[in-house]
Structure formats: C-alpha cells, structure tokens
Amino acid sequence: xxxxxxxxxxxxxxxxxxxxxxxxxxxxxxxxxxxxxxxxxxxxxxxxxxxxxxxxxxxxxxxxxxxxxxx
Numbered sequence: 001x002x003x004x005x006x007x008x009x010x011x012x013x014x015x016x017x018x019x020x021x022x023x024x025x026x027x028x029x030x031x032x033x034x035x036x037x038x039x040x041x042x043x044x045x046x047x048x049x050x051x052x053x054x055x056x057x058x059x060x061x062x063x064x065x066x067x068x069x070x071x
Contacts, residue, residue, distance in 0.1 A: 031061065034059075048067065
C-alpha cells in the first residue's frame with residue numbers, strides 16, 4: 001500500500017523470500033485483505049470496529065489492520 005492508502009502490488013523483499021521453503025508458504029504482513037478476515041463480533045467491537053469517521057469507501061481494512069497490529 002501507499003501512505004495515501006492506495007493499494008498496489010510490489011515484489012517480495014529478498015529477505016522474506018529466503019525464509020520461505022515453498023512458494024505456497026505465507027508471507028507475514030501487518031495488513032489483511034478487506035472482506036477476507038473473520039473474528040468474533042465482541043472482539044471486533046472491543047478493538048473499536050471500523051472507524052465511523054473514515055471519510056471514504058475503501059482501504060478501511062488497512063486502517064483496521066494497523067490498529068490490530070499495534071495492540
């Protein structure tokens with residue numbers, strides 16, 4: 001992602017590539033894809049849910065991911 005919160009693809013960093021034993025191994029990231037995560041409803045709201053002041057559609061998954069990662 002860009003700090004302007006525009007998602008884009010970038011090549012894997014070599015340091016992470018060397019840690020993987022298979023192309024199917026996951027790559028650690030502090031973000032998740034929007035609409036592709038699941039957690040308990042009470043935990044979602046304990047974390048504050050989606051920010052109601054988020055002024056536009058899209059990239060709310062990045063904001064929420066960073067909030068979870070920083071907990």
